[in-house]
Amino acid sequence: MTKLSRRNVLQGGAAFAAGSTLGAPMIWAQNIKDVTLRQFGTGVSNLNEVAQKVKEDLGFTLEMTALDSDSVTQRAATQPNSFDIADIEYWICKKVWPTGNLQAMDTSKIKNYDKIVGIFRDGKLTPDSTIAQGTAPHSVGFTSGPEGTDFVDNESGWMTLIPTIYNADTLGIRPDLIGRPISNWSELLNPEFKGKASILDISSIGIMDMAMVVESMGEYTYPDKGNMTREEIDLTMAIFTEAKQNGQFRAFWKSFDESVNLMASGEVVIQSMWSPAITAVKARGVPCVYQPLEEGYRSWGGGIGLSAALTGLERDAAYEYINWYLDGWVGGFLMRQGYYSAVPETSKNHMSENEWGYWFEGKEATDVITSPFGDPLAQAGEVRDGGSFNDRMGAVACWNAVMDENQYMVRKWNEFIAA
Amino acid sequence: MAGPIMAVLLFFLVLPIVMIIVVSFWRATEFSIIPAFVWENYEFLFGSNVTYRVFFNTFKYAAITWVFTLTIGFTVAYFLAFHVRSLTWQIVLFLLCTIPFWTSNIIRMISWIPFLGRNGIANSTLLSWGVIDEPLEWLLFSDFAVILAFVHLYTLFMVVPIFNTMMRIDKSLIEAARDAGASGAQILWNVIIPLTKPGIMIGTIFVVTLVMGDFITVRFMSGSQSANVGRLISNDIALLAYPSASATAVVLLLTVLIVIGILLRFVDIRKEL
Numbered sequence: 001m002t003k004l005s006r007r008n009v010l011q012g013g014a015a016f017a018a019g020s021t022l023g024a025p026m027i028w029a030q031n032i033k034d035v036t037l038r039q040f041g042t043g044v045s046n047l048n049e050v051a052q053k054v055k056e057d058l059g060f061t062l063e064m065t066a067l068d069s070d071s072v073t074q075r076a077a078t079q080p081n082s083f084d085i086a087d088i089e090y091w092i093c094k095k096v097w098p099t100g101n102l103q104a105m106d107t108s109k110i111k112n113y114d115k116i117v118g119i120f121r122d123g124k125l126t127p128d129s130t131i132a133q134g135t136a137p138h139s140v141g142f143t144s145g146p147e148g149t150d151f152v153d154n155e156s157g158w159m160t161l162i163p164t165i166y167n168a169d170t171l172g173i174r175p176d177l178i179g180r181p182i183s184n185w186s187e188l189l190n191p192e193f194k195g196k197a198s199i200l201d202i203s204s205i206g207i208m209d210m211a212m213v214v215e216s217m218g219e220y221t222y223p224d225k226g227n228m229t230r231e232e233i234d235l236t237m238a239i240f241t242e243a244k245q246n247g248q249f250r251a252f253w254k255s256f257d258e259s260v261n262l263m264a265s266g267e268v269v270i271q272s273m274w275s276p277a278i279t280a281v282k283a284r285g286v287p288c289v290y291q292p293l294e295e296g297y298r299s300w301g302g303g304i305g306l307s308a309a310l311t312g313l314e315r316d317a318a319y320e321y322i323n324w325y326l327d328g329w330v331g332g333f334l335m336r337q338g339y340y341s342a343v344p345e346t347s348k349n350h351m352s353e354n355e356w357g358y359w360f361e362g363k364e365a366t367d368v369i370t371s372p373f374g375d376p377l378a379q380a381g382e383v384r385d386g387g388s389f390n391d392r393m394g395a396v397a398c399w400n401a402v403m404d405e406n407q408y409m410v411r412k413w414n415e416f417i418a419a
Numbered sequence: 420m421a422g423p424i425m426a427v428l429l430f431f432l433v434l435p436i437v438m439i440i441v442v443s444f445w446r447a448t449e450f451s452i453i454p455a456f457v458w459e460n461y462e463f464l465f466g467s468n469v470t471y472r473v474f475f476n477t478f479k480y481a482a483i484t485w486v487f488t489l490t491i492g493f494t495v496a497y498f499l500a501f502h503v504r505s506l507t508w509q510i511v512l513f514l515l516c517t518i519p520f521w522t523s524n525i526i527r528m529i530s531w532i533p534f535l536g537r538n539g540i541a542n543s544t545l546l547s548w549g550v551i552d553e554p555l556e557w558l559l560f561s562d563f564a565v566i567l568a569f570v571h572l573y574t575l576f577m578v579v580p581i582f583n584t585m586m587r588i589d590k591s592l593i594e595a596a597r598d599a600g601a602s603g604a605q606i607l608w609n610v611i612i613p614l615t616k617p618g619i620m621i622g623t624i625f626v627v628t629l630v631m632g633d634f635i636t637v638r639f640m641s642g643s644q645s646a647n648v649g650r651l652i653s654n655d656i657a658l659l660a661y662p663s664a665s666a667t668a669v670v671l672l673l674t675v676l677i678v679i680g681i682l683l684r685f686v687d688i689r690k691e692l
Contacts, residue, residue, distance in 0.1 A: 070657035070658060071657070073659065074657070074659050077451070077659060078451075078659070099451065195556055198642075201643045203658075244644070249642075249644065250560055250642060251560045251641075251642020251643060251644060252642060252643035252644060253642075253643065254638075254643060261532075265533070265536050265537070265538060265539075266537060266538050267536055267537050267559070267560075407660075410658050410660075411463075411467075414469065414646075414651065414654055415467075415469045417643065417644075417646055417650075417654070418469050418472060418473050418476075418645075418646035418650075418651075419469075
């Protein structure tokens with residue numbers, strides 16, 4: 001009981017409100033300490049700090065396992081009993097949801113549902129924005145009912161994933177080694193960077209980067225980059241195979257650490273990259289820019305899904321965890337690393353004015369910006385690469401995707417690697 | 420004695436292989452595998468010229484690595500067995516050869532990366548000596564790097580069996596050859612090498628199977644730019660295409676068995692042991 005009251009004080013009633021909607025907090029409050037939820041997902045949001053804070057705020061134990069995207073898909077699709085909570089990306093959801101290994105979530109139990117940004121609800125950041133190509137989160141975000149294994153195109157009240165984290169990705173560059181402005185995706189294949197470029201070797205993401213490059217080169221304009229035909233896949237791969245055989249690429253990377261090492265060591269000066277990798281390179285004192293490009297960003301989003309096997313007290317705890325997740329602390333924690341939270345306004349309470357201005361509003365930092373781990377990321381006067389939330393998320397050209405011709409694409413990708 | 424060993428082999432060797440063969444005939448969709456009996460995995464495998472290229476690459480790595488590990492391994496073993504006279508020193512030097520193996524082979528492999536890189540130790544040393552004017556790009560993320568890592572990782576597997584057979588060569592045979600007027604080169608070619616064949620063959624089997632089954636060395640040292648059969652399999656597994664991975668594994672297994680079969684035609688290891 002002492003635990004419960006302390007929690008309410010700490011959370012300013014937020015958890016209490018969530019608890020009351022779930023009913024009978026008195027009963028589970030005593031048992032909840034024994035609950036252990038097993039969460040797995042990609043490294044980006046599977047952070048030990050989150051597990052510690054969950055223990056502190058909610059009282060139950062969260063076990064985290066971090067895997068790469070392929071392993072995550074595999075596990076979610078084949079081992080439904082090995083996890084309680086899946087922290088996956090939306091394109092993975094498109095693959096995994098039809099297996100029925102995840103259960104639909106009742107949005108009426110999600111306290112901050114109404115505050116979730118439009119991208120995850122009707123697909124629109126602002127009422128007049130256009131929806132980008134690819135597997136846009138809202139298109140796989142809702143299902144027809146509690147037992148649904150389909151996707152519906154409206155806010156049905158049953159969500160497949162509760163959105164947690166997302167970002168807009170672009171190319172990372174070494175401004176000191178390039179020495180001139182970079183403003184197009186086509187620069188990745190510019191012969192000027194022969195032997196100094198890299199692309200990521202994860203087919204479903206790599207193909208999207210390739211498509212951005214091909215369009216930017218003016219070689220072809222895809223009707224839908226996120227769902228290419230076989231001919232379009234062949235064409236895209238041919239362009240990149242030729243570049244590979246001409247020695248354009250220094251290496252391909254598959255893990256986060258590899259991308260950091262390639263960039264920090266100067267082996268590569270321009271490559272596909274993820275936002276925290278830029279941070280990691282900068283933290284080593286090496287200049288690195290997450291370069292906004294004219295054609296826009298390739299975006300991705302992740303969310304939390306519940307295992308179909310989850311019931312009773314564990315499921316109540318999972319809902320409480322989700323409500324806590326959207327309540328702001330995690331959002332602030334993630335946003336201070338350069339990601340975005342699904343409910344930005346709650347995160348604001350957990351960020352300083354300077355941090356909020358820098359990360360979200362695209363304003364000049366008024367003081368040193370540090371990561372949640374204490375590394376300085378920006379000095380006073382610096383502005384975030386790409387600007388504000390609306391500037392960045394408003395310029396998304398495509399989302400990470402799974403295509404209808406996915407298997408064909410994967411085979412072609414293997415050929416590209418072996419070429 | 421035979422019973423338990425058979426049981427262990429059956430459970431841990433035969434059963435998994437049978438399972439792999441069975442699964443290689445199954446079908447796969449993106450997120451599930453379906454029991455069936457279809458040849459489509461094999462059809463795709465043999466119908467794609469990538470397969471042939473990748474198998475060729477795998478053989479290429481195995482052959483080049485074999486030449487280098489054999490040359491280095493034989494020389495080291497020869498030195499230990501015939502030039503180092505005292506048994507104590509033989510043991511000391513032999514153990515010295517194994518010291519690198521106290522660390523993980525992935526760590527030994529990855530430690531080459533900063534060494535060979537564009538701004539790595541090798542390039543900066545060569546630059547400062549004036550040997551080269553600009554960094555050598557082919558040192559890292561190339562076939563050169565892959566072979567270098569293989570040779571570094573697997574030479575000991577050559578040294579050990581060759582050293583072992585050399586130690587069992589009766590020294591009086593060499594004396595007899597010398598008394599009969601044979602030169603050093605003749606002794607090496609006509610006496611030592613024929614008697615060392617079983618060791619060479621065992622070492623060859625180790626090296627060839629290790630290189631042909633590898634995927635992680637190729638991935639890291641080529642910067643993911645080259646492929647061998649192991650990488651095809653690991654890519655398939657990553658994409659949930661277990662049946663296709665199994666089919667590739669079966670073909671690889673057969674290939675390696677054929678290679679070993681051919682090798683064993685040259686030397687009857689059992690007789691020589």
